[in-house]
Amino acid sequence: MSSMMLEPRGHAHRIYEVVEGRGSGTTDLVTSSWERCVKDYRLDPDRPSHPTVLTDRALEERRTKAADVIDCAKLEMTTLYQQLGDRESAVVLVDTEGTILHMVAAPEFARDMGKVGFCPGAVWSESAVGTNGMGTCLVVGEPVAVRQHDHFFGAYTSLTCSAVPIFDPDGALVAVLDVTSRSQLMQQHSLVLLSMTAQMIENRLLDLRFRDACPIHFHSRPEFVYTLHEGKLVVADDGSIRAANRSALFQLGIPSVQEIRGRKIDEVFQTTLPDILQRSARSSFHPVPTFCTQRSNRFFVVAQEPATLYASNAERGAAKQVTVNLRGIGGPDTEFGDERIASQLHVAARVIAKRIPVLLHGETGAGKEVFARALHKGSPFASGAFVAVNCASLPESLIESELFGYRAGAFTGAQRTGRRGKILQADRGTLFLDEIGDMPLALQARLLRVLDERQVSPLGSEETIPVDFQLVSASHRNLPKLVAEGVFREDLYYRLSGLEVALPPLRERADKRELLYRVLQEEAAGQKMTIDADAEALLMSHPWPGNLRQLRHVLRTAVVLAGGDRLRMEDLPPALRQRIAARPEPMAAPAVALHETEGVADGVAGGGSDAADDELAALNPVQASERAVLLGLLEQQRWNVSNVAKALDISRNTLYRRLHRLRIPLSHGDPSMQ
Structure with a gap:
């Protein structure tokens, strides 16, 4: 620790010169901090004060008090550490008294820093150890950078600290996130990454503390909804706003949470809560436009039901049997009267509430992702992210890095800061793997390992990161056939198919x-x-x-x-x-064709009857029109059922059922119509 030894009196002399107004060469922020250290805290730069380290019991009490903040911060801190790619650094979270609650660092760096009291339980307030990133940030309540010789005590002048505040939904400062580095290279992007990480922690905290409220996501640009830049409001059942994130306040031009809390949503946007919930559901939770009430600004908005609405009874500690409330999770692409889809949605929701994976089958465009989003919204992990990955749309060379992420410098062309993979993004949320049948065989083994161990190792990293997510996968391909052909792992297929759901085509x-x-x-x-x-x-x-x-x-x-x-x-x-x-005349005049082609059909079948006429009269106008279209197509194909089924791109059995439903008899091929 020779680099951590106390510097000569020159450092202390410089501090006194600046405090007495006889020196310069530092920032106003550092100057003000040095003045507080000397005049208010009575600290002497010649006599270093090492941080107090709490007992295990006292530290546990502090952690319990800030449990929700720590819970929201852990994963984000690990991700930030990987993005920095600096083994000579640590990411730490401190409470409002400067106590280090959680720390992510390489073991060697943690051991070295522990010798100067940089460890969980240590109190790094400005009043205790002078100017430093964590303690000074707590005092000023804004992002700070304390570079080497900006520290008050010479023992810490080999360190560079960047710190940002974390605010709770009430706008109160609840913690500070800090990166402390011993590297000689100044991380110019540290404050930017820190600020982004703090925003993610704040958004998680907002979701966690208001699970019983309706989250409303918005931005002036639709592509920014569901991203870090989105504004977020949480709204009570009566439409009153309970809290907002910093982006929401900025976009709406409101200085503080207190000035928006209690206002009705229709005082902010030209809509009501029931209306925006309905429109969001109908749009499959894609952003819908609305306008600001005070200005002419247009925003794109998505509203959701409260997360607690869909919590299982096991999560609530109520009944033994799991029930899931599905109110509001339907949309224009889920179900509006189709009993099969309604039944499948309810069964799948019950299954996913028990953490059982769901595998969806269906044609392209049949609504597999929409169905998966509905499941996510009705699940215990609804407050987490819904992360969709289309395995068919990604080049094979990118799927691995896209799913598992990579650390800085993992391969040529990698982002300098590394990248967080989709699996990590889905932590405490839902991972939707679309077109899973197109995943390369080599990656299937890695995915299976993640599903079994619930841990991820980013490319280029030896560390494993725990993850917890719900899994929904989908494919339009016949997976059992792919298994038989040896291009899809049998063990992965059984791991994915806890419940298989077949979505009917439109x-x-x-x-x-x-x-x-x-x-x-x-x-x-x-x-x-x-x-x-x-x-x-x-x-x-x-x-x-x-x-x-x-x-x-x-x-x-x-x-x-x-x-x-x-x-x-x-x-x-x-x-x-x-x-x-392209159709014959009967198709262009369905009202006439209905009667004219009936005679042909009935003649083939052996004649009509009064009973048949009564049945036809019972058809509604839409069914009658559909019947006319089918009759015309049958005529065009000379009553060849196979050709008609092929033209409609449906199976023969499906066509037979449709003909039977529309009272179109055949001379052969379907016994029920004889």
Whole structure:
């Protein structure tokens, strides 16, 4: 520790010169601190004062008092330490009295620093050990940098400290986050990274302390919602604001939490809490626009139900059996009357509440990610992050670093500060692995190990970091077939498939009409719109190979073309309308075709009856239009069921069920229609 030895009297002499106004060469912040040390605390730079180290019992009492802050900070501190990539540094968290509560450092550095009292339990207040990053930050309540000779005592002049305050949801300073380094190279970016980390800790603390309130995320730019830069309000059931993060106050131009607490949400935005909750659910929790009440600023907002609404009974300490409240987690892409999806959603929510992984199957665009988000929102980890990774969209060379992260300098082209992987980002939240069937075989083994051990080792690092997350995965591929072919690990498949859920394509959903209108109203930004009968018939009969994603894009285009409150056939995209032109005349005149083609169908089947007429009369207009479309397609394909199923991109069994439901008899192929 020769570098930590007391410096000659020159350091003390310089301090006295500055305090007495005869010297210069330091910042106003350091000068003010030195003046406090000499005049208020009566410290002597010639007589160093080492920090007091609390007993284990006293330290445990301090930690218990700040348990929620420590809980929110631990992971972020580990991530920050990895980003810095400096083994000659430590990341520490201190309470309001300057006590080190938690510390992340390399073992060698921790041992060396312990010799000068830099360890958990040590009190580094400014009044005890003079000017230093942690203690001085507590006094001034703002970010500080205390470089080597800025320290009051010469024993610490080989250190450089950067520190930032952490504020609770009431705006009170509750802790300080500090990076202390012995490196000769000044970390210019330390304060920036520290400030970002402090914001993440504050946001976690806001979520933790207000689990019974509705979180509202917003920003003036939609791409910044759900990021570190978003504003966040927590709102009570009656619409009154209970707390806000610093970004929210800045964006709204409000100086303090006290000035916004108690105000109604409709005093801030031109919306009410029920309205923004509804619109958020309908948009699948993508940002929706609204305006500020005091100014003309436009914001993009997402509101969610309270996290405690979805806590399991086991978490609440109530009944023995788990129940999950699913109110509000549906959206235009989940369920509005389809019994299969409603049942699957409830079963999957009960399973994930018990920490059992869920594996989703479904065609592209069928709403697998939306279903996964709904599960996350109704889970015990709803206050954590929902992190989605599309294994098919990432180059094979990047999947490993994207999932597991890497430390600084791990490979050529790596970010200088390292990168936190998706798995770490999902800690205490939900990790959604989409298109898991496309994950390279080599990485499947690493993923399996993480799932078994609940630990992550970033690339280029020998350290392991504990993680805890819910797992939802999805694929449109046949995983058992991939297992049989040897391209997907059998043990990983069984690890992922705690519960398997098959999501039906849009063309098979019983709530298709409700979905159609819900998505339409959402794309129309809440404006009430109607659809002409012929346009509705076409939309209802379309096979939608792109499923919900395709439906949303089609309606978005149609709303723009309509320019009013009525959607007509000519407003639909040309590619969709071309299906009409390609059909025979009965398709263009469904009301006439209904009766004309019935005669053909009934003649093939052996004639009609009064009972059959009564059954047809019972069909609603949408079903009648869909029936006409199918009859026309059957005519076009000369009643070849296989060709019709292929044209609609559905299975023969699905087509038989649809024909039976619409009272279309066949001469052969389906016994129920004979």
